Amino acid sequence: MAKRRNKKNRQSSFNKKLNKKIVPSSGDTSDTRQSPELQAESHLQLHRYKNAMDAFKRLLKNSPDNNQFKHAFQQASQGRCLQLAEKKMFKEASVIWENLQHFLEQNSLEQKQQTEQSPHLGDYLQWLLQSAGTHKALDAFIQHESDIRKCTWFPVLQSHFAAHLLLAPEQTLKLLASDHPLNSHCCLAKKALKAYCAQQYDEMHETLKKIPFRSAFKDLVLILKAELAPGSGQLLSKVPQHSAFYPFSQILVSLTFENEALLEKLKVSRPHATALLAAYLNWDKETLKAWNKIKQTLAVAKKSKKLIKKKVLLHWLIHLKSFSTMPEKEAIIQSVCRLLLLEAPSEYPAYVQRFGTLGNAEMRRIEALITEKHNREDALDEWEDFLTQTEKPLVKALVHRKMAELAKRMAGETFYYEIEEEYTPEYHLQQSLLYDPDDKDSYLQLLAIYGQDKSQQKKATGKQNKSRQKVINDALTHFPHDRNILIAAIKESQHRNAFKKAAALANRLLTIDPTNSFARQMLVESHLSHARKNLVSGKHHLVAKELIFASNIAPDSPRVVLYQGIFSFAQQESPEIYNPLINKAFELYNNPLLALLTLNTELLTARLHQTATKCLTPTIDLETTLSPMQSFNWINALFEQMQWYQNDNFHEFFNAFVKSDKLFKLVSKNIELPEQRIKISSQLIHFKHYPLAKWFVKFDKQLLKTPIMQYYQAIADSRNLPGQVTDSQFKRLETAYDNAIDTGDKRVANLLMSLLGSIEESRFSARMFDPYDDDDDDDFGDASIDENKAPFDYPVQGDLFAMMDEIMGNLSEAEKKNIMNEMDEVISGKISGGRNK
Amino acid sequence: MPLPHLILGLIDPADDNMSDKTVKDAYLQKVHAFPPEQFPEKFRKIREAYEILKDEKSRLAYTLFYTEALETNEILSALLLDQSRSVPDEKQFLAALRESLQP
Numbered sequence: 001m002a003k004r005r006n007k008k009n010r011q012s013s014f015n016k017k018l019n020k021k022i023v024p025s026s027g028d029t030s031d032t033r034q035s036p037e038l039q040a041e042s043h044l045q046l047h048r049y050k051n052a053m054d055a056f057k058r059l060l061k062n063s064p065d066n067n068q069f070k071h072a073f074q075q076a077s078q079g080r081c082l083q084l085a086e087k088k089m090f091k092e093a094s095v096i097w098e099n100l101q102h103f104l105e106q107n108s109l110e111q112k113q114q115t116e117q118s119p120h121l122g123d124y125l126q127w128l129l130q131s132a133g134t135h136k137a138l139d140a141f142i143q144h145e146s147d148i149r150k151c152t153w154f155p156v157l158q159s160h161f162a163a164h165l166l167l168a169p170e171q172t173l174k175l176l177a178s179d180h181p182l183n184s185h186c187c188l189a190k191k192a193l194k195a196y197c198a199q200q201y202d203e204m205h206e207t208l209k210k211i212p213f214r215s216a217f218k219d220l221v222l223i224l225k226a227e228l229a230p231g232s233g234q235l236l237s238k239v240p241q242h243s244a245f246y247p248f249s250q251i252l253v254s255l256t257f258e259n260e261a262l263l264e265k266l267k268v269s270r271p272h273a274t275a276l277l278a279a280y281l282n283w284d285k286e287t288l289k290a291w292n293k294i295k296q297t298l299a300v301a302k303k304s305k306k307l308i309k310k311k312v313l314l315h316w317l318i319h320l321k322s323f324s325t326m327p328e329k330e331a332i333i334q335s336v337c338r339l340l341l342l343e344a345p346s347e348y349p350a351y352v353q354r355f356g357t358l359g360n361a362e363m364r365r366i367e368a369l370i371t372e373k374h375n376r377e378d379a380l381d382e383w384e385d386f387l388t389q390t391e392k393p394l395v396k397a398l399v400h401r402k403m404a405e406l407a408k409r410m411a412g413e414t415f416y417y418e419i420e421e422e423y424t425p426e427y428h429l430q431q432s433l434l435y436d437p438d439d440k441d442s443y444l445q446l447l448a449i450y451g452q453d454k455s456q457q458k459k460a461t462g463k464q465n466k467s468r469q470k471v472i473n474d475a476l477t478h479f480p481h482d483r484n485i486l487i488a489a490i491k492e493s494q495h496r497n498a499f500k501k502a503a504a505l506a507n508r509l510l511t512i513d514p515t516n517s518f519a520r521q522m523l524v525e526s527h528l529s530h531a532r533k534n535l536v537s538g539k540h541h542l543v544a545k546e547l548i549f550a551s552n553i554a555p556d557s558p559r560v561v562l563y564q565g566i567f568s569f570a571q572q573e574s575p576e577i578y579n580p581l582i583n584k585a586f587e588l589y590n591n592p593l594l595a596l597l598t599l600n601t602e603l604l605t606a607r608l609h610q611t612a613t614k615c616l617t618p619t620i621d622l623e624t625t626l627s628p629m630q631s632f633n634w635i636n637a638l639f640e641q642m643q644w645y646q647n648d649n650f651h652e653f654f655n656a657f658v659k660s661d662k663l664f665k666l667v668s669k670n671i672e673l674p675e676q677r678i679k680i681s682s683q684l685i686h687f688k689h690y691p692l693a694k695w696f697v698k699f700d701k702q703l704l705k706t707p708i709m710q711y712y713q714a715i716a717d718s719r720n721l722p723g724q725v726t727d728s729q730f731k732r733l734e735t736a737y738d739n740a741i742d743t744g745d746k747r748v749a750n751l752l753m754s755l756l757g758s759i760e761e762s763r764f765s766a767r768m769f770d771p772y773d774d775d776d777d778d779d780f781g782d783a784s785i786d787e788n789k790a791p792f793d794y795p796v797q798g799d800l801f802a803m804m805d806e807i808m809g810n811l812s813e814a815e816k817k818n819i820m821n822e823m824d825e826v827i828s829g830k831i832s833g834g835r836n837k
Numbered sequence: 838m839p840l841p842h843l844i845l846g847l848i849d850p851a852d853d854n855m856s857d858k859t860v861k862d863a864y865l866q867k868v869h870a871f872p873p874e875q876f877p878e879k880f881r882k883i884r885e886a887y888e889i890l891k892d893e894k895s896r897l898a899y900t901l902f903y904t905e906a907l908e909t910n911e912i913l914s915a916l917l918l919d920q921s922r923s924v925p926d927e928k929q930f931l932a933a934l935r936e937s938l939q940p
Contacts, residue, residue, distance in 0.1 A: 088940040130940060160938075167935050197927045227924075247937035255922075258879075259914035276933035279925030280920060291917065298909070308909045317912070329916055332843065336912055342904050369904050398898050436894075 044072060049080035054145060070107055074100065081119045091131035097124045122153040126160055134164045138175050156242045158182075162216035163244035166190065182216060189217040196224050219245035223252065232256055255280055263732075266291070267298055301608050310343035318350045318827065342369055361389035376410045380423060395435035404428035404445070425449065430471060431803075442484065443475035447488030451495050481512050490522055499526055510553075524550045524557055531563060535570060535606050543567055558588035559598065593638045600656030601645060631670035632680075638664075639683045646687075661692055674747070730756075734814055841886030841899070843915050860890045 040055030058215055063069065077100040084093035097119065121144060128137035141148060142160065165173060166667040176183040187473070195204035208221050215221070219239045226235035226249075233256040239249040251273045254265035267278060278288045294316060301308050306602045317337050334355050341351060345366070352358075358366070364386040370380030383403050387396055404425040415485050426449050429442045436442075450468055472489055479485040486509040493502035503526045507521040527550035534542040547567060550560045562585035582599065589595035626693035638660075671677055677696075684693040733756055740749035850876040864887040873880035889899050924929065925933075 090940075130938070162932065163938055167931055167938075192929060193930065197924060197930060199924055244938060248934050251933060259918045260910060262918055263910055263913055270936050272929070272932040276925050276929050277864035279929050280922055281918065282923040288918065294913070313909060313912060332840065332915055335840065335842075339903070339905070365901060369902070394894060394897055395901065398894070398901055399904065402902060498873075759876060 030135070040069075040072065044076055044079075047079060047083075049076045049083055051377055052076035053080055057517075074104065077103075078119055081123075083121075085123070085127060090127040091133075093119075094124055094127040094131060094133065097127070120151075121148065122151060122157050125157060129160050129164045134168045135172050135175070137161070137164075138172060153496060158216035159219055159242075160244040162186070162189070162220065163248075166193075166217075181212075184215045185211050185215045189220050192221075192224055196227065203614060219243045219249070223249055227252065242453075251276060260792075267295060311347060312342050314340040314344050314347045315350070318347070318354050338366070338546065341366055345370060354611070361386055372406060377404045377423075380406055380410075393435040394602070396437065397432040397434075400428045400432035400435070401442060404432065404442075420726065431468060433471065437474065438478055440485065442477055443471065443479065444484055444488055445470050447475065447485070447492050451488060451492040483513055483516065484508065486512070487518055490519070494522070499529070503549070520553050523562060524554050527553070528559060528563055531567070532605060533604070535567065540567075540571060543570075556588060558585045558595070561585040561588060562595070562599060566599075566606060566608065570606065570608055591634045591637055593634045593667060594641055596660045596663060597638055597641060597653070597656050600659045601650055601653045604652035604656055605650065626667065626670055628670045628672050628676075631667045632673075632676045634667055635664070635671070635680060639687075642687060654689070657687065657689065664692065665695065674751075840911070840915055841889045844882055844886035845890065847890070855890075855896065857892055860887065861897075864891075 036055060036059055040052055040059055043049075043052035043055055053073065053076045056069050056076055059069045060066065060073060077096055081093045081096050081100070084090075084096065121140075125137045125140055125148075128134070128140070138161070148157070161182060162185070165182060166189060173183055173186060178184070188207055191212075192204050192207040195201070195207060204224060208224060211217055211221050222235055222238055223245060226232040233253055236249045236253045236256075237245050243249075251269070253260055255277065259264065264279075266274060269277060274291070275288065278291070283291070297308065297312070297316075314337060317333055317340070335358075337351055337355065364382055368379050368382030368386055371382050380403055383399050383406075387399055390396060390399075407423050407428060408425040410423065426446065429446045429449075432442050433439065433446075446468075450472070470490065475485050476489060485506055490502045490505045490509065493499070493505060503523060506519040506522045506526075509516050510523070513519070527546040531543045531546035531550070534540070534546065544567070547560065550557070551564070554560055562582065565579075565582040565585060584663060585599070586592060586595045589598070642653055642657060668680060671680065681696055684690075684696060689765060733752060737749060737752040737756060740746075740752060788812055845860065845867055847860070847863055864883065867883045870878065871883060886923045888895070890896050
């Protein structure tokens with residue numbers, strides 16, 4: 001009793017608080033000092049229907065005949081009904097509706113539809129249905145059936161009646177006449193559903209046919225039919241959104257989703273929907289129970305925005321016994337658990353409890369896979385142990401390939417100068433071929449290793465050479481017609497200077513693939529090389545023969561045409577014969593810079609240049625509208641060719657390059673992008689063409705206004721100077737960087753940042769030899785160091801500015817001074833700030 | 838790709854006796870069920886799974902070196918969703934319908 005009183009007290013105090021909160025809100029027009037009429041009116045206007053209802057009820061007590069109050073009360077009640085329905089308080093909404101109807105009857109008033117949104121009888125019936133008042137709703141429906149059927153909202157309402165009648169007890173149906181369509185169709189629908197669940201599909205179809213198309217149960221018919229049809233999603237999508245069956249159809253639609261989407265749907269499904277889906281998915285009770293546990297964990301993880309840890313996953317799989325009730329899933333669970341063990345090895349004891357211990361080999365395998373994530377060397381040892389535990393040749397081959405891959409990555413990471421033989425990729429790939437001699441990929445990898453740049457490769461020993469030859473022969477025996485193997489073998493032969501073998505392989509490749517450009521180019525180069533040698537030694541008949549071979553392979557090759565011109569010139573010094581050939585070659589090259597370089601290099605190599613310059617007059621038609629990008633591409637191709645000449649010891653190329661200066665200047669003037677100009681400066685300095693570099697940088701000065709920056713960058717990049725920058729210079733550069741940031745000059749800031757980065761990197765390597773470093777382990781070379789020098793500035797071999805002098809070559813003192821000043825300005829940030837102006 | 842076996846409907850991923858023919862038959866069956874014109878994404882996965890399992894060498898390589906642990910959804914999909922469908926009983930059907938009618 002005391003408890004009940006307390007509850008009442010609490011409620012009343014709560015209501016007081018609520019009223020206090022509502023009445024004096026800011027901007028409120030209903031003042032307590034206002035008259036009750038005005039207050040009531042203001043509640044109504046502010047959609048405070050509950051207060052408005054109370055206020056008008058009080059007013060009607062005093063003046064029961066006031067029609068205005070009656071209509072206002074009706075309006076307030078209707079508004080309140082809708083408000084409650086929106087809050088899903090259907091029972092309360094229907095009670096207010098009933099009270100309103102009672103009030104209207106008493107006052108002989110008619111139900112007045114205030115707006116289109118105002119509630120109507122259909123709404124009331126729906127509220128009744130949704131608040132478990134099917135019986136009452138059916139009563140009301142029977143009373144007003146003829147009127148209701150005329151209403152536009154009837155089709156919506158009838159699906160709700162259908163759904164609720166399907167779920168209602170038998171007695172409710174008895175309210176309807178036995179021949180009433182709702183009654184008869186409901187019986188048929190129930191029968192069809194029973195047949196569907198018993199999987200008696202013929203009977204179900206027969207029953208469904210008896211339900212007319214316009215029936216209230218038509219959406220259920222669609223659902224039942226859809227469950228049997230292959231494209232069920234399409235049929236289910238025909239259930240209209242206003243239908244009572246729509247939410248249910250959406251549950252079933254999720255069964256047509258891909259796994260990922262279905263899983264997401266399952267995560268948010270309500271209990272009975274989950275149970276229904278589980279039944280369709282053939283889950284047993286235990287699985288459903290397990291799912292509900294998992295769902296909770298997933299919900300918590302989602303809330304905290306964290307991923308489920310692999311350890312937790314493994315724990316689920318091992319401990320949620322329900323999963324083991326599906327014997328066919330046991331193998332899958334074990335596989336999944338093994339994969340998870342790699343991420344959560346600490347769960348191994350639990351794994352053993354369920355699946356038993358792992359074999360030795362399997363243990364080693366898992367250990368190796370775990371180890372390789374952080375220590376490749378140890379992983380190699382683990383795989384080595386694994387190899388002792390297995391007998392299968394194919395497994396051994398695969399493991400050796402894996403070890404080769406690890407060794408390859410290790411070679412890229414290691415600081416060791418020497419890698420032990422059993423840690424080299426080459427060793428493991430060769431071993432793998434002993435167990436699986438048909439693996440093309442291993443051959444290709446090995447051939448690529450053999451064909452690596454000579455500068456990067458250690459000199460192979462005699463024994464190694466033998467084994468390499470064996471591998472190459474094996475590869476060609478196993479895959480005699482494989483393009484990739486042949487190309488790799490050609491490259492390897494070229495790198496060993498075995499040109500005859502390379503040419504033979506290229507010929508073999510051309511028999512398989514007559515259009516193979518690599519083989520063609522290789523053969524052309526080979527013939528040209530022979531032609532060049534023969535021309536120098538005066539064996540003209542052999543040159544002609546080689547050129548015929550070369551032109552048979554590639555008649556339109558610019559190099560071949562060019563060399564034909566040179567050969568014609570060497571034979572008889574008549575411009576009528578060779579000039580057309582040279583001009584044709586220039587046309588074919590489509591890059592006059594490259595063509596001129598090649599021509600001059602070949603002429604100089606053949607010692608024909610002096611005579612040739614008198615007669616050879618290639619007409620270079622340089623387009624006046626040459627784009628900056630095209631100019632850059634031409635120059636880039638030129639540098640690539642020069643690099644090729646340098647690698648292949650064509651010593652004449654530099655002189656040939658000097659002879660193309662004029663054309664180079666013409667082309668390079670078009671280039672505007674600072675990054676491209678920096679690259680060109682670096683290349684010019686790399687090829688030691690200092691006069692041209694000087695000219696180029698001087699031109700920068702006119703073009704970019706900040707020549708020193710480019711110049712310095714070019715010098716620094718090409719000569720690795722940053723390591724020789726002193727502390728004070730470094731600080732000045734940092735200040736310049738800060739100034740560039742402050743003034744918003746992003747370009748200069750970026751340039752300075754990259755420069756500072758390279759300086760720091762360079763300083764780091766200088767510190768590796770720090771004579772004052774106590775930790776001897778870090779020093780891997782003995783640098784003869786002057787201990788009197790400060791460690792931070794070491795090694796300073798000369799001033800940066802002095803190094804620039806060397807590059808600047810013939811600049812006058814005044815010019816030098818000018819450049820120095822500009823450099824100083826850049827470093828102190830003046831130019832970076834000034835550029836924006 | 839985690840558990841390609843399941844995509845092809847091969848139950849035991851650790852089955853040492855799995856032959857190339859078994860894998861090919863399973864693959865063809867799946868391709869028949871999910872033709873590329875209608876199910877391009879599903880077909881892509883089937884093809885990918887087949888490439889992993891089509892011969893002994895690639896099967897072994899997968900078993901020996903595959904390390905990518907499955908994500909939660911992949912595990913749950915594999916264990917809970919990839920199986921034959923059934924029909925619920927009437928009670929379950931009506932209970933879910935009742936629940937769906939509740940606001």
